[in-house]
Amino acid sequence: MNHLIIGAGPAGVIAAETLRRLDPEASITLIGDEPEPPYSRMALPYYLVRKIPEHGTYLRKTANHFDRSRIQLKLGRVAALQPEQHTISLDSGERLDYDRLLIATGSHPFSPPIPGMDLPGIVPCWTLANARDIAGRAQPGAKVVLMGAGFIGCIILEALARSGADLTVVEMEDRMVPRMMNEKAGNLIKQWCLNRGVAVHTSTRIEAIEQGGRHPLRVLLDSGSTLEADLIVSATGVRSNIGFFDGSGIDIDQGILIDRNMQTNCTDVYAAGDVAQGLDFSTGNYSVQAIQPTAAEHGQIAARNMAGHTKALHRGSINMNVLDTLGLISSSFGLWMGVDGGEAAEQYNPERFQYLNLQFEEDRLMGATSLGLTQHVGVLRGLIQSKIGLGKWKSKLMQDPNRVMEAYLANTQAIGFNAEVLKSPSR
Amino acid sequence: MLKALQIEPEKCTGCLQCEMACSYENEGVFNPAKSRIKVFTFHDEGRFSPYTCTQCAEAWCLHACPVEAIVLNDLTGSKEVISDVCVGCKVCTIACPFGTVNYNHDTGTVIKCDLCGGDPACAKACPTDAITYVDADHTGLQRMRAHAALALPQ
Numbered sequence: 001m002n003h004l005i006i007g008a009g010p011a012g013v014i015a016a017e018t019l020r021r022l023d024p025e026a027s028i029t030l031i032g033d034e035p036e037p038p039y040s041r042m043a044l045p046y047y048l049v050r051k052i053p054e055h056g057t058y059l060r061k062t063a064n065h066f067d068r069s070r071i072q073l074k075l076g077r078v079a080a081l082q083p084e085q086h087t088i089s090l091d092s093g094e095r096l097d098y099d100r101l102l103i104a105t106g107s108h109p110f111s112p113p114i115p116g117m118d119l120p121g122i123v124p125c126w127t128l129a130n131a132r133d134i135a136g137r138a139q140p141g142a143k144v145v146l147m148g149a150g151f152i153g154c155i156i157l158e159a160l161a162r163s164g165a166d167l168t169v170v171e172m173e174d175r176m177v178p179r180m181m182n183e184k185a186g187n188l189i190k191q192w193c194l195n196r197g198v199a200v201h202t203s204t205r206i207e208a209i210e211q212g213g214r215h216p217l218r219v220l221l222d223s224g225s226t227l228e229a230d231l232i233v234s235a236t237g238v239r240s241n242i243g244f245f246d247g248s249g250i251d252i253d254q255g256i257l258i259d260r261n262m263q264t265n266c267t268d269v270y271a272a273g274d275v276a277q278g279l280d281f282s283t284g285n286y287s288v289q290a291i292q293p294t295a296a297e298h299g300q301i302a303a304r305n306m307a308g309h310t311k312a313l314h315r316g317s318i319n320m321n322v323l324d325t326l327g328l329i330s331s332s333f334g335l336w337m338g339v340d341g342g343e344a345a346e347q348y349n350p351e352r353f354q355y356l357n358l359q360f361e362e363d364r365l366m367g368a369t370s371l372g373l374t375q376h377v378g379v380l381r382g383l384i385q386s387k388i389g390l391g392k393w394k395s396k397l398m399q400d401p402n403r404v405m406e407a408y409l410a411n412t413q414a415i416g417f418n419a420e421v422l423k424s425p426s427r
Numbered sequence: 428m429l430k431a432l433q434i435e436p437e438k439c440t441g442c443l444q445c446e447m448a449c450s451y452e453n454e455g456v457f458n459p460a461k462s463r464i465k466v467f468t469f470h471d472e473g474r475f476s477p478y479t480c481t482q483c484a485e486a487w488c489l490h491a492c493p494v495e496a497i498v499l500n501d502l503t504g505s506k507e508v509i510s511d512v513c514v515g516c517k518v519c520t521i522a523c524p525f526g527t528v529n530y531n532h533d534t535g536t537v538i539k540c541d542l543c544g545g546d547p548a549c550a551k552a553c554p555t556d557a558i559t560y561v562d563a564d565h566t567g568l569q570r571m572r573a574h575a576a577l578a579l580p581q
């Protein structure tokens with residue numbers, strides 16, 4: 001079997017490794033268009049603050065890892081796909097054939113249609129090359145404007161602030177991380193940043209960027225005021241890398257449409273990760289989540305189906321994020337915004353920057369938001385994903401959502417089971 | 428034969444010796460807040476529940492890690508955090524559906540149970556055998572894990 005994987009990010013690498021485990025004989029080729037060994041975009045902020053060297057961002061740390069797994073890495077950019085012929089072509093003109101193809105090309109930063117966006121000194125923080133560029137320019141005291149305080153924006157914010165730059169954040173929505181945090185939580189994060197000397201403008205649009213005087217760039221805001229900048233980092237959302245499929249016949253919406261086997265409408269063609277529009281566990285709809293855990297899940301399931309021994313069915317990924325904004329840790333899971341006809345339990349302690357919000361449908365947890373919680377936070381995912389009926393614990397949580405760990409244990413720990421074992425003759 | 432921690436909450440008296448032993452063994456201090464095993468108290472019912480990683484086969488934490496900082500120890504079967512490699516992104520803390528990987532503010536990395544390399548201090552410290560280190564195919568342990576995993580996919 002000849003497996004071809006396009007894209008050497010987490011989804012592609014995990015798929016390649018899973019394929020190797022399941023099929024020791026197969027030929028596996030991983031094509032990527034970035035010059036570095038496969039690395040993790042998520043690790044870039046830690047490279048920016050020099051917590052890790054470049055090597056620390058690599059997905060696999062052992063030398064020869066891919067050679068030893070007999071996964072062939074190939075540098076190249078895929079330009080087109082011919083599903084009828086089971087071939088792909090690279091922009092060099094080279095053609096490669098496959099028995100099974102995985103598309104794991106990820107996503108790219110979206111560049112908003114703002115006049116001046118093409119000026120030098122405006123960069124996204126998406127690739128290692130971008131990160132090197134930013135690290136060089138975000139010197140202590142440099143004036144840096146961060147466009148967008150979404151999830152990725154807030155992660156970069158941490159790194160930029162720590163680099164000692166004079167940082168200003170501009171976000172067009174009314175709060176920070178609007179797609180992950182409700183009003184109370186998003187505004188607490190904003191207040192936290194303001195308290196630490198980071199200027200944050202919410203409900204503010206950048207109208208244009210032009211060449212500046214004393215500093216190379218000038219940002220014009222819809223409020224009428226202007227900001228001088230040495231560097232502008234843009235983080236205004238991402239879009240799936242689907243450009244090169246035009247005319248191939250593959251079904252595309254926001255991303256590549258896949259079924260629960262990670263298969264596209266084209267025979268023997270699968271998709272995974274940021275490029276794929278896969279099943280969302282909570283909504284039952286198909287959407288692009290663009291997060292690391294989903295890329296990892298997709299990659300594994302796609303590979304199991306490509307290997308062909310068994311059918312692996314995706315049960316849907318939970319949309320979830322964790323964020324560290326200058327030391328304030330926040331997380332959100334699933335339907336954090338709530339469900340129609342559902343109920344919410346909330347604990348709001350703005351003085352201490354603590355917040356916990358649980359969203360229920362009947363006695364099941366559907367979504368959650370937390371601020372300042374670092375211990376056992378994963379059970380929020382566990383409760384959502386296992387769809388445990390909380391029974392009497394639902395009302396206890398409505399009174400005090402902080403008892404979530406007790407509720408989890410009371411409903412999952414096998415007191416009865418083990419008690420049985422104690423009595424059983426085998427002991 | 429791989430071994431694993433078997434926890435029998437009904438035997439736990441809430442003495443917290445396990446938390447003390449764990450934090451001392453792994454962090455060099457007697458501080459339950461830094462323990463990788465945690466005893467939860469059900470005040471209403473007066474019962475206790477020690478809780479830590481089951482070293483589950485799915486290894487959600489390991490697969491979610493973006494920098495290969497969580498690895499399988501072939502000898503013990505535990506999933507271990509390599510602190511030097513961990514960047515502190517915390518994705519494993521939300522990926523683990525059992526909530527047994529936690530972020531440590533002091534070090535900027537995550538911590539989880541690693542079975543103390545095959546000689547878990549908590550089991551040795553437990554005076555009532557509520558925590559024992561047993562063969563991994565022990566029936567009680569299998570059922571404990573099956574129950575904990577519930578309806579989780581994969």
Ligand SMILES: Cc1cc2nc3c(=O)[nH]c(=O)nc-3n(C[C@H](O)[C@H](O)[C@H](O)COP(=O)(O)OP(=O)(O)OC[C@H]3O[C@@H](n4cnc5c(N)ncnc54)[C@H](O)[C@@H]3O)c2cc1C
Nearest residue numbers: 007009010011033041077078105106273274290291292295
């Ligand atoms: C700064 C930053 C911080 C992040 N933080 C988090 C976080 O905290 N938590 C989280 O869950 N997620 C985070 N993410 C998102 C996460 O990194 C992505 O969800 C993840 O990388 C998706 O993996 P992937 O394999 O689908 O795509 P990618 O990692 O994007 O890999 C795709 C690869 O395919 C290559 N490629 C694209 N087109 C072609 C082509 N035509 N031919 C050949 N190769 C091609 C790309 O260049 C790339 O190397 C962050 C992202 C960034 C940028």
